Amino acid sequence: MKLKFTKMHGAGNDFIVVDAIHQDVSLNAEQWRRLADRRFGIGADQILVVERPVLDGCDFRYRIFNSDGGEVEQCGNGARAFARFVSDKGLSTERSIRVETMKGIIAPRLEDDGSVTVDMGAPRLDPAEVPFDSAGLGGWAEGEDTTWPLPVGGKTVFVSVVSMGNPHAVQVVDDVDTAPVEQTGPAIEAHARFPQRVNAGYMQVVDRHHIRLRVYERGAGETLACGTGACAAVVAGIRRGLLDSPVRVSARGGELSIAWNGAGQPVYLSGPAVTVFEGEVEI
Numbered sequence: 001m002k003l004k005f006t007k008m009h010g011a012g013n014d015f016i017v018v019d020a021i022h023q024d025v026s027l028n029a030e031q032w033r034r035l036a037d038r039r040f041g042i043g044a045d046q047i048l049v050v051e052r053p054v055l056d057g058c059d060f061r062y063r064i065f066n067s068d069g070g071e072v073e074q075c076g077n078g079a080r081a082f083a084r085f086v087s088d089k090g091l092s093t094e095r096s097i098r099v100e101t102m103k104g105i106i107a108p109r110l111e112d113d114g115s116v117t118v119d120m121g122a123p124r125l126d127p128a129e130v131p132f133d134s135a136g137l138g139g140w141a142e143g144e145d146t147t148w149p150l151p152v153g154g155k156t157v158f159v160s161v162v163s164m165g166n167p168h169a170v171q172v173v174d175d176v177d178t179a180p181v182e183q184t185g186p187a188i189e190a191h192a193r194f195p196q197r198v199n200a201g202y203m204q205v206v207d208r209h210h211i212r213l214r215v216y217e218r219g220a221g222e223t224l225a226c227g228t229g230a231c232a233a234v235v236a237g238i239r240r241g242l243l244d245s246p247v248r249v250s251a252r253g254g255e256l257s258i259a260w261n262g263a264g265q266p267v268y269l270s271g272p273a274v275t276v277f278e279g280e281v282e283i
Ligand SMILES: N[C@H](CCC[C@H](N)C(=O)O)C(=O)O
Pocket: 013, 045, 046, 066, 072, 073, 074, 075, 076, 077, 078, 166, 167, 199, 217, 218, 219, 220, 223, 225, 226, 227, 228, 229
């Protein structure tokens, strides 16, 4: 079976994007994983699938598969690529669209400067919604936030937990370049306190409107940027009294901008969405 795809990225977080409206895209986890494999397949952090909406009032349905083949709830950098793709392919003539995901509705908007701004919806701040098992852990109140002492590799790391539809554990580090992302990222990602695993964020506060961020992503490993990770880090930083909206997020693959005005309010994610090449593959 032939599959048409477009290779894209958002600040270096790279994607295979497929139109499942005009072609049959019924693949299993092993086939998704193989497509995302950087040697045996096309190679990508995630695969983004464009479908007709199910919910009234939505323009599209947006499905996301990590490079390990698992389907997940949300992808912020992917949402920008999704909006660029449906516009470039003529699937939509609107600048702003409403897109349903596994956990909620997001609203990307194409900007005049070529960037895309996405209303990512409101963060979920109750640990049980992340989900995170905090039973018996004893968190520390920091501003409006709580940091949780997580035993990792014989040490204790202090994480904030936030859901953007997908789960995030964010810790503050002095310098992202020397942060032990490779050493502790896998242990946090698979930590038993996160029943659905978790994206592990390492945030360096540069000033109240600027952070540097690395994320060891659930189901993909460290990526050059993580959109929902940037949202979660800024939400945690604002709640801990370390940051003020808007916040510039410097990731290894590029710059993102996050704005959030407090609990119950949507998080806005802005950044690039780039098409690299188009192709067709036999699966
Ligand atoms: N690895 C994430 C999905 C992709 C998120 C990231 N690429 C983004 O831009 O938000 C998870 O399993 O929740």
